Amino acid sequence: MPQAKLADVSIHYQLDGDEKNPVLVMSNSLGTTLDMWAPQVQALSARFRLLRYDTRGHGQSQVTPGPYSIPQLGADVLGLLDHLGIQKASYCGLSMGGITGMWLASAHPERIERLVLSNTAALIGPPDNWTTRAAKVQQEGMASIASAVVSRWLTPDYAEKHPEQVVYLEDMLKATPAEGYAANCIAVRDADYRETIKKITAPTLVISGAGDLPTPPSDGRYLAESIPGAQYVELAGAHLSNLQEPERFSTTVLEFLHA
Structure with a gap:
C-alpha cells in the first residue's frame, strides 16, 4: 500500500479516480482508518481524484511518539499533498478529521478549495474526558473502550438492525494502536478553534447528525x-x-462541491 515518507512520519494513503479530476482529501475520525470512507468511494471518485489517508498513529500510518497536536496533523496533510505534487484540494473531514480541516483552512487557505466539516466541533470537551480516555487505553488497551465508543457512533436502532457493522467498527477501533490513539486524544483535547474558524474563507459545508452525541x-x-x-x-x-x-452523505457532499 502506498506510503508517503514525510519529515518525521510515514503516512499511508490511497488514491482513487481519474488523475485528471480535481482532488478531494478525506480525513478519518479518531479510532478509524481510511476504510471508514468506503461507502463514499464509488460516488465521489467518479467526480474527483479521491485521496484518503490514515491519520498519524492510525491504521497503516506510523505511530510516532505523542502527544500530537492538530497543527501537527494538519502539517501531515500538507506534507502528503506536497509529496503527491498537489497544490490545492478540497477537503472533507469527520470529527477529528474535521478539526484538522479547520486548522488547514484557517492557517493555509491557499491550499483548500472547498471545505466539508462533518460531525465535528470547534471544541470537543470536557478536557478531562480525553485525558482519562488516553490513560485508559494506554493502561488497559483498546478493547477496554471499544464497545462504549462505538455505541455513540451509530444510533441505537440502526446498530440493532446492523450488528455486523457494529462488529466491523469495534474491530477497527481495537486494531488502532493504543499509543497512537492516546496521542490523538490529546490533540483533540487541546484543540479550541471557536475563534479561529471565523477566519475561514473557503466555501464551507457543515454536516451534523441528528442523533450525534x-x-x-x-x-x-x-x-x-x-x-x-x-x-x-x-x-x-x-x-x-x-x-x-x-447515499445521502455522498449526494450532499457532491452537490456542495459542484455548486
Missing part, C-alpha cells in the same frame, strides 16, 4: 454560524453519519 447538531450550527457563508445540513444519523446514511 459526541458532536451534537448544536456544535454544527455553531460552526455554520461562525464560518462566513457556511452552509448547514443535518442528517438523521449519529456520529458516523457517512456510514449510517451513505
Whole structure:
C-alpha cells in the first residue's frame, strides 16, 4: 500500500479516480482508518481524484511518539499533498478529521478549495474526558473502550438492525494502536478553534447528525454560524453519519462541491 515518507512520519494513503479530476482529501475520525470512507468511494471518485489517508498513529500510518497536536496533523496533510505534487484540494473531514480541516483552512487557505466539516466541533470537551480516555487505553488497551465508543457512533436502532457493522467498527477501533490513539486524544483535547474558524474563507459545508452525541447538531450550527457563508445540513444519523446514511452523505457532499 502506498506510503508517503514525510519529515518525521510515514503516512499511508490511497488514491482513487481519474488523475485528471480535481482532488478531494478525506480525513478519518479518531479510532478509524481510511476504510471508514468506503461507502463514499464509488460516488465521489467518479467526480474527483479521491485521496484518503490514515491519520498519524492510525491504521497503516506510523505511530510516532505523542502527544500530537492538530497543527501537527494538519502539517501531515500538507506534507502528503506536497509529496503527491498537489497544490490545492478540497477537503472533507469527520470529527477529528474535521478539526484538522479547520486548522488547514484557517492557517493555509491557499491550499483548500472547498471545505466539508462533518460531525465535528470547534471544541470537543470536557478536557478531562480525553485525558482519562488516553490513560485508559494506554493502561488497559483498546478493547477496554471499544464497545462504549462505538455505541455513540451509530444510533441505537440502526446498530440493532446492523450488528455486523457494529462488529466491523469495534474491530477497527481495537486494531488502532493504543499509543497512537492516546496521542490523538490529546490533540483533540487541546484543540479550541471557536475563534479561529471565523477566519475561514473557503466555501464551507457543515454536516451534523441528528442523533450525534459526541458532536451534537448544536456544535454544527455553531460552526455554520461562525464560518462566513457556511452552509448547514443535518442528517438523521449519529456520529458516523457517512456510514449510517451513505447515499445521502455522498449526494450532499457532491452537490456542495459542484455548486
